[in-house]
Amino acid sequence: MHPFDDEIQSELDALRAAGLHRELRPVESPQGPHILLGGKPSLNFSSNDYLGLAQHPALREAVVRSATEWGAGAGASRLVCGSLLPHHNLEEELAAFKGTQAALTFSTGYAAAVGTVTALVGKNDVVIVDKLVHASCVDGARLSGAKLRVFRHNDLVELETRLKWADAQRTAQRARRILVITESVFSMDGDLAPLRNIVELKERFGAWLMVDEAHATGLYGAGRKGLVEEFQLADRVEVQFGTLGKALGAAGGYVVGSRPLVALLVNRARSFVFSTAPVPAQCAAARAALALVKSDEGEILRQRCWANVDSTKTTIVDAGWRLRPAQSPILPLIIGDEKRAVECSRTLREQGVFVPAIRYPTVARGEARLRLTVTASHSPEDIQALGRVLASIPSAFSPT
Numbered sequence: 001m002h003p004f005d006d007e008i009q010s011e012l013d014a015l016r017a018a019g020l021h022r023e024l025r026p027v028e029s030p031q032g033p034h035i036l037l038g039g040k041p042s043l044n045f046s047s048n049d050y051l052g053l054a055q056h057p058a059l060r061e062a063v064v065r066s067a068t069e070w071g072a073g074a075g076a077s078r079l080v081c082g083s084l085l086p087h088h089n090l091e092e093e094l095a096a097f098k099g100t101q102a103a104l105t106f107s108t109g110y111a112a113a114v115g116t117v118t119a120l121v122g123k124n125d126v127v128i129v130d131k132l133v134h135a136s137c138v139d140g141a142r143l144s145g146a147k148l149r150v151f152r153h154n155d156l157v158e159l160e161t162r163l164k165w166a167d168a169q170r171t172a173q174r175a176r177r178i179l180v181i182t183e184s185v186f187s188m189d190g191d192l193a194p195l196r197n198i199v200e201l202k203e204r205f206g207a208w209l210m211v212d213e214a215h216a217t218g219l220y221g222a223g224r225k226g227l228v229e230e231f232q233l234a235d236r237v238e239v240q241f242g243t244l245g246k247a248l249g250a251a252g253g254y255v256v257g258s259r260p261l262v263a264l265l266v267n268r269a270r271s272f273v274f275s276t277a278p279v280p281a282q283c284a285a286a287r288a289a290l291a292l293v294k295s296d297e298g299e300i301l302r303q304r305c306w307a308n309v310d311s312t313k314t315t316i317v318d319a320g321w322r323l324r325p326a327q328s329p330i331l332p333l334i335i336g337d338e339k340r341a342v343e344c345s346r347t348l349r350e351q352g353v354f355v356p357a358i359r360y361p362t363v364a365r366g367e368a369r370l371r372l373t374v375t376a377s378h379s380p381e382d383i384q385a386l387g388r389v390l391a392s393i394p395s396a397f398s399p400t
Contacts, residue, residue, distance in 0.1 A: 019338035019368075020359055030055050033377045035354065042354040043382055045372045050329050051218055051293070051301040052377035053249025058292055059285045066284035074277035079266070082277035090283040094254055097290050098225055099234050102262035105254050105283070107275050109214055109243035112253030114140040115269030116210065116241060117179070121146040125177040126166040130154065132189065134212060135361075137181045147175065153186075156197050163205040170206075178207035184227035185215040188363050188371060190330030195231045203236070210239040215328060218247030219302060224293045248293065250285035252278050305329060305376040308383065312374045315387035332358075333370040341368035344393065351389045 015021040029036035031054040035044045053059055066086060076082035087105060094103035106112040117140030121127055127141040132153045141148045149166070151158040159180070169175035180202050182193045195211070202209045213226040221229030228237050239261065244252040255265060265272060292298050309329050316323055321333055335341035338359045345357040348370070358371045374383075 019342055033375060033379070033382055037349070037354060040352070042349065042352055043385055045353065045355045045374070045378075045386060047373060047375060048215070048246040049249055049377070050247040050305055050373070050375050051249065051298070052375050053247070053289050053292060053301075056249060056288075056292065058288045059249055062284040062288035063281040066281040070280035072281075073279055076277065077273065077275060078277045079273055084277065084280055084283075086280040086283040086287075087277060090287050091254075093287055093290050095256055097223075097294065098240060098256040099229070100240070100256040101259045103254055103256040104262045104265050104269075104272065105244075105252055105278060105286075106269075106272055107252060107278050109134075109241070109245070109253035110136040111271035111275060112241050112243075112255050113137050113212070114143065115271035116239060116255050116265060117141055117181070118144045118270060119265050119268035120144075120208070120210075120239070121177055121179050124175060125179065126169060126175045127179045127181065128159065128162045128166060128207070129181045130183065130186075130193070132186050133181055133183055134187060134214070137210075137212065141181070146179070153189075154191070154194060156194060156201065159198065160201055163201055163207060166207070167205045178202075178205065179210060180207050181210045181212070183212040183215070185213075185220075185328045185330070187215050187330065188358060188369070189324065189332055190326035190328040191324075192227060192327050195227060195233055195237075199233055199236050208238040209236075210241065211237050212242060213240055214242040214246055215330065217242050218293050218298070219305065219329070224298055224302060244282075244286040244289070248286055248289040250289055251282050252286065301376045305374065308376065308378050309374045311380065311383050312372075312378075312386070315383050316372075316390060319387045319390035321390055329374040331372045331374065333372060335368050335370065336366055338365075338368045341370065345370060347393060348389060351392065353386055353389045 025037055027035050027037060031047060031049055033044050035042050070086060074082035074084055091103040091105055106115060113136035121144045123145035125146040127146045128149045129137055130153055131150050149162045151162050166175060166178045182198060184193050184195060199209060211228055213228060216226040218224050220227045223229060228234055228240055239257050241255040244250040244254060313323060324332060335344055341357040341359060345355060348355050355370045355372050357368060359368045
């Protein structure tokens with residue numbers, strides 16, 4: 001073996017020994033509550049397709065029409081000749097949906113986060129993040145060169161301490177801007193950020209706030225716009241961003257806010273400037289999803305999702321498992337040890353239920369878990385089947 005491969009293989013061996021090795025699993029069927037893995041049918045409790053829109057006929061038909069009219073690819077970056085009408089139509093509808101002046105779409109949610117953070121702050125600024133924000137926000141802060149400070153998850157006292165420190169840096173002319181970043185619904189724990197309190201704190205210290213609505217859009221608020229809408233904070237949050245690939249069932253990332261914000265991102269967000277534009281069919285699917293989410297059918301799907309969440313919570317507890325408090329379709333079953341979490345996931349899969357083991361670095365060491373997610377597409381029979389399998393798992397896997 002080539003020396004390069006020898007060294008790489010030693011790293012892979014170390015990951016396996018620590019229970020942290022990952023591999024791709026080919027899914028041999030469309031996305032849904034029932035999928036085919038390795039030729040074996042599996043009940044899927046791992047998808048972020050919360051409203052079941054990924055296979056909705058309206059989205060599928062929109063993709064076909066768009067591909068027929070616009071072709072397979074955009075051909076260039078947005079600032080060259082790839083800024084097609086489907087991109088602009090989607091951005092107009094996103095801004096109208098979120099109630100902001102403007103919107104900008106990116107190839108992925110990761111690209112949206114990294115590009116936005118690096119465009120807004122630099123080496124003379126401070127970024128303050130919740131400990132559990134998505135890796136893309138942390139990576140963006142590090143790439144920006146700004147001073148990065150972390151506060152304990154949803155700990156308002158420590159956030160205030162970090163803001164006081166940052167304000168002192170600004171007073172001493174060692175910093176210009178202060179940017180606070182949080183998720184609204186946290187992707188691994190399923191809990192909510194205390195957004196009203198965070199907004200009050202950032203305003204007291206003259207900071208900006210960037211909120212990740214990836215796991216909230218489509219599920220919260222009277223218009224299904226997200227947690228920012230539910231808490232009536234849209235005019236007090238400088239930057240909202242998220243993905244089009246979760247409850248909206250499509251793909252890509254977005255940022256919504258003021259016209260000056262979007263104009264700055266067009267000029268300075270490197271992940272936007274130097275990326276080929278998203279495929280037109282992706283935009284068409286997202287537009288169809290927005291129309292659905294705003295409709296009566298969207299409200300029915302949301303209510304069905306929440307009913308399934310309540311039913312699944314009861315089923316999990318009845319099966320002998322403990323649940324952390326969660327106000328979302330994300331229900332983490334904490335195992336702790338990485339190897340035990342992997343073994344538990346494998347045991348579930350052998351019994352026809354797919355729930356992945358989430359481990360470091362996605363979550364902290366010793367916090368490995370099964371990340372169970374519930375969608376509107378799950379049937380009562382699916383939830384009952386999950387309960388039977390969970391009840392059969394050896395007690396050694398269950399939290400103490």
